[in-house]
Structures are given as structure tokens and as C-alpha cells.
Amino acid sequence: MKVELVTPQKKLFAVDADSVSFSGSNGEMTVLPGHIPMITGLKPGPLVLRREGGQEIYAVGGGVAQIDGARVAILAESAEPAGEIDVARAEKARQAAEQALRDQSFYDETFAETQAQLARATARIDIARR
Amino acid sequence: MASLRDIRKRIRSVKSTQKITRAMKLVSASKLRRAQQAIVAARPYAVTMHDMISRIAQKSKVESLHALLDKRDETRRVMVVVLTSDRGMCGAFNSNAIKKADRYIAEHKKHWEAVELGAVGRRGRDYFKKRGFTIRREYSNIYDGLNFAVAQRIANEIRDEYLAKDLDAVYFVYNEFKSAVTQQVVVEQLLPIQPAKEETAGADYEYEPSPQEVLNELLPRYLATQVYRALLESQASEHGARMSAMENATKNASEMIASLTLVYNRARQAAITKELMEIISGSEAQKG
Numbered sequence: 001m002k003v004e005l006v007t008p009q010k011k012l013f014a015v016d017a018d019s020v021s022f023s024g025s026n027g028e029m030t031v032l033p034g035h036i037p038m039i040t041g042l043k044p045g046p047l048v049l050r051r052e053g054g055q056e057i058y059a060v061g062g063g064v065a066q067i068d069g070a071r072v073a074i075l076a077e078s079a080e081p082a083g084e085i086d087v088a089r090a091e092k093a094r095q096a097a098e099q100a101l102r103d104q105s106f107y108d109e110t111f112a113e114t115q116a117q118l119a120r121a122t123a124r125i126d127i128a129r130r
Numbered sequence: 131m132a133s134l135r136d137i138r139k140r141i142r143s144v145k146s147t148q149k150i151t152r153a154m155k156l157v158s159a160s161k162l163r164r165a166q167q168a169i170v171a172a173r174p175y176a177v178t179m180h181d182m183i184s185r186i187a188q189k190s191k192v193e194s195l196h197a198l199l200d201k202r203d204e205t206r207r208v209m210v211v212v213l214t215s216d217r218g219m220c221g222a223f224n225s226n227a228i229k230k231a232d233r234y235i236a237e238h239k240k241h242w243e244a245v246e247l248g249a250v251g252r253r254g255r256d257y258f259k260k261r262g263f264t265i266r267r268e269y270s271n272i273y274d275g276l277n278f279a280v281a282q283r284i285a286n287e288i289r290d291e292y293l294a295k296d297l298d299a300v301y302f303v304y305n306e307f308k309s310a311v312t313q314q315v316v317v318e319q320l321l322p323i324q325p326a327k328e329e330t331a332g333a334d335y336e337y338e339p340s341p342q343e344v345l346n347e348l349l350p351r352y353l354a355t356q357v358y359r360a361l362l363e364s365q366a367s368e369h370g371a372r373m374s375a376m377e378n379a380t381k382n383a384s385e386m387i388a389s390l391t392l393v394y395n396r397a398r399q400a401a402i403t404k405e406l407m408e409i410i411s412g413s414e415a416q417k418g
Contacts (some may be wrong), residue, residue, distance in 0.1 A: 004176045008278040008358055009168075025339050025347075039182055040338035041347040064347050066182055066335075073178045077278075077351065113286075 001033040003049060003072045005058065007079050012058070017051040020072055022060065035070040040075060044120040046127045057082040059127040061120050078120070087129040095122035134401065137394040141387055148383035153378035154219065160311060162369035168276075169307065169362045176355050180326070183352060186341050187325035189334075196345045197293055200352065201322050205298045209266055209288070210235055211248030211320070212258070213304035213364040216270055221378075223305060223313065223371035224253040227364075230315040231258075231303040248288070248300075250361070266291075273365050281358035289353055292321045304360045305367035311374050313367035320356060323349060 003020045005012040021030040026040035042063040049056045061077035097118035104111055186195075201228040212231045214224045231254075235245055246266040249255035256267050267287065272280050291297045300321040337344045 004174070004178075006178060008172055008175045008281075010171045010172045025343060037334065037335060038336040038338055039185070041344060041345050062347070063351065064179075064182065064344060066178065068335075075175055075178055075351075094264060 001031075001070060001072065003074070005047065005049075005060070005074045005076065005079055007076055012079050013049075013105050015049075015051060017049050019050045020047065020074075021050075022065065024065065031067055031072050034069050035067050035072075035107045039064060041064065041065075042074060044116070046082075046123065046130075047074065047076075047079070057127060057130065059085055059124045062116060076118075080124075082127050082130065085124050087125060087128045089123040090121050090128065094118060094125060097121055102108040134394065134397055137390060137397060141390045141394065144386050144390065145380055148380055149389070151376045151379040155373055155380060158369045158373035158376060162366060162373055165362065165366035166307075169359075169366055172355075172358060176359060179352055182344075183325045183348060185335060186337070186348075189341070195342055196320065196349055198289065198323050198349045199325065199345075201273060202298045205241065206243040207297050208238075208242045208245045208299050209248050209291075209297050210245060210301045210303060211250060211267070212254040213302065213360060214249070214251035214254035214257075215364075215368045216252045216273065218253065219375060220368055220372035221375035224251075224257075224370055226313070226315050227303055227305055228254055228257050230317065234301070234317050235304065237299070250284075250364070261382050272361070273368075276326075276361060276365060278354065278358055281361055282354040283345060285350070285352060285354035285357045288321065288357075289350060297321070302357075302360050304364045305371075307363045307366040307370065309347065310370040313371060318356075318360070320353070323352065377410055 001017055001019075002014065003017045004014040019030055019032050021028065023029075023043040023045035025043065029040075042060065042065050044061050045059075047058040047060045049058070058079050058081055060074070060079045063074065063076040065075070066073045095116055100114045101111075101118060104114065145180065159252075211230055212227055214227050215366075218224070229246075239245060246264045247258045248267040249258060249265055250269045250272065252270050255265055255270065259265055267284075269284060288297075288300055292300060299319065302318045302320050304318075306316045308314055
């Protein structure tokens with residue numbers, strides 16, 4: 001099964017893998033070869049790629065994933081290998097987002113965006129600490 | 131006739147100009163290379179996204195599925211976004227985009243109630259401001275450190291205005307990168323989004339949680355991708371145009387130096403001849 005992880009600025013990998021797990025719109029999911037064709041939303045969180053007996057972990061931002069039996073294309077707004085996450089920066093982003101959330105109401109235009117920022121930062125911190 | 135000293139000065143000044151144009155050409159060439167790499171790097175994302183949207187569009191009548199796809203009955207308020215550079219010295223790059231936008235507006239104005247301008251880059255902004263257009267949005271100095279987040283910010287602002295019905299349609303006018311020496315100005319409709327309903331091969335997909343929800347995720351990102359691509363194309367075109375403009379300037383400077391050197395040598399010869407004549411006629415006179 002071929003798995004691709006692509007962001008608007010680059011292709012992170014396109015490799016043969018045994019399985020790949022990520023947070024879909026309806027929750028955590030694992031895709032194995034032969035999965036039914038599906039297009040799903042992607043939530044910020046960890047992406048685990050298993051191949052050649054090992055696993056690789058990435059932090060991905062929101063996006064969409066296109067799955068068919070032989071190929072999984074994951075389009076993420078951002079993506080980085082777990083080892084390259086700058087925890088200090090992520091922590092700062094998390095605090096900034098939390099502060100911003102306290103300062104605005106649910107009805108503000110930017111509320112959803114700030115929430116997404118918070119989710120992204122939190123996910124990155126979690127992944128880096130694994 | 132100009133004195134020898136004047137000509138020497140001209141030659142020196144042309145030479146130093148040539149040094150500048152040559153350096154600018156080299157800088158543009160390396161920037162162009164980077165811009166081209168960025169275009170190539172952005173392609174896989176855009177292609178896959180395009181494919182997904184075509185699939186959904188083919189499957190169902192999408193126009194009713196999402197506000198960004200919904201073509202309004204009347205297109206009243208329009209924004210034309212012109213992509214130009216912040217700096218000049220790039221040949222016809224800016225004036226081509228500006229002229230195209232001008233023409234497009236003139237041709238379509240009668241169908242619209244109001245047209246406003248969006249300006250990416252200072253050149254376009256200055257032009258349209260001077261001619262009394264309303265600049266609804268302007269973005270300057272975005273090309274240094276251009277990344278997807280910049281495109282996303284622009285796309286989100288435009289999207290919000292569209293959804294608030296402050297705008298009914300948005301067009302982008304920009305230089306599409308063909309090669310280092312050729313650019314082509316294109317007009318693209320950014321909003322409402324027109325999904326290509328091309329035949330897509332492969333299986334029938336399930337949508338999780340629903341086609342509607344997937345479109346919600348997909349379309350705003352698609353919009354940002356479109357903006358990003360336009361910015362990248364324009365950026366590469368700018369550097370390509372500047373590179374060839376500077377190459378021409380360098381060549382012209384060489385020609386000028388050659389012809390000035392010729393004039394200089396001729397003048398020097400004339401001066402020597404004149405001096406010799408004076409000496410000879412002087413000595414002839416003494417003999418007599």
C-alpha cells in the first residue's frame with residue numbers, strides 16, 4: 001500500500017507501508033491495505049506510519065485524506081516528523097492560542113481559527129513528548 | 131564635440147551601470163531557480179486536491195452543497211485582484227498584468243454594478259490608485275518569505291467577504307510562468323469556485339462524515355491553494371522577466387561602451403593629429 005503525505009509546500013514522503021493511522025473526522029482510524037475507497041477529513045494530531053517492522057510518527061495539521069485499496073494520499077496543512085518538533089515554540093503557540101480564546105467569544109469570526117491553532121499546538125506538544 | 135574627459139566619464143558611468151545590471155541578473159537567476167522549485171513542490175498537493183473536488187463534483191450536484199461553489203444569480207459586486215511586483219526593472223511584467231486587468235474590466239464593466247481592485251504588489255496598487263479605482267484589498271511586500279500561510283491569509287480574507295455577500299465574484303489577473311523568458315497573463319475566476327467536472331477514474335468513494343463535510347474541509351484549502359499557486363507563478367514570472375530585462379540591459383551597456391570607446395579613440399586620434407600639425411607647421415614657419 002502506497003502512502004503519501006503532502007503539504008502545500010512539499011511532499012514529505014511517498015512510500016510503501018503496512019498501515020497508517022491518523023485522526024479522521026470521525027475519530028482515530030487505521031488504514032490497512034484493501035481499505036474501501038474513502039475520502040475523509042483529517043484532524044490535527046499524530047500520524048503513525050508503519051513499515052518495514054518499524055514505525056514513524058509525524059505531527060500533522062488539518063486537511064483531508066483520500067484512500068483507496070492501494071493508495072492513501074494525505075493532504076495536510078502542515079506536517080513534520082516527531083523528532084523535529086520545536087517544543088518550546090509549540091508551547092508558546094499553545095499559550096498564545098489559549099490566551100486568545102479567553103479574550104474572544106464563541107461568536108467571534110476568528111474563534112474557530114484560534115481553536116484550530118490551539119488544537120494544532122496541543123497535538124504537536126503531545127506528539128513530541130511521546 | 132565632447133571632450134576626451136567627458137567621454138571617459140561616460141564610459142566609466144556606463145561600466146558601473148553594467149556592473150549593477152549584471153549583478154541584478156545573477157540575483158534574479160538564483161531567485162528564479164528557487165521560485166521554480168516552489169512551484170514544483172506545490173504541485174502534488176494541488177493535483178490531489180483538484181482530483182478530490184472533481185470526484186465530488188461529478189458525483190453530485192455540488193453547487194447546492196457549499197456556499198463557495200454557489201453561483202449567484204446576479205453578479206453585482208466584483209473584485210479584480212491584480213498580481214504585480216513591488217519593484218520595477220522587470221521589463222513589461224507589470225504593465226502586461228495591469229493592461230490585461232484594465233482591458234478585462236473595461237470589457238465586463240457593463241455587467242457589473244461595482245468593481246473594486248485588489249492589489250498584490252505595489253506597482254499595480256499605485257497604477258490603479260492613480261486612476262481613481264477603489265482598492266479594496268492591498269498586499270505589499272509579501273514575496274520575501276512567501277509561504278502557504280500568506281496565501282491562506284489572503285484567501286481567508288477574500289472568502290469572508292464573499293460569504294458576507296460583500297462580493298459576488300473574485301477574479302485574479304496574473305503572469306503565468308511559461309519559461310524564464312516567456313510569461314503569459316491570465317484571468318482566473320477565484321470565486322465562486324468552479325470545479326472541473328472531468329471524468330475521474332477509479333472507485334466510488336465513501337465520504338466521511340459526508341460529502342458536505344468533506345467539502346467544508348476541502349474548499350477553503352482549495353481556495354488557498356489557488357491563491358498560493360497564483361502567487362508562486364507571478365513570483366517566478368517576475369524573476370524571469372527581471373532576469374531577461376537585466377540581460378538586455380547588460381548587453382546594451384556593452385554595445386554602448388564599444389561605441390563610446392570608438393568615439394573616444396577617434397577623438398584622441400584627432401587631437402594627436404591636430405597637435406602634430408601644429409608642431410609641423412610651426413617648424414615649417416621657422417624655416418621659411
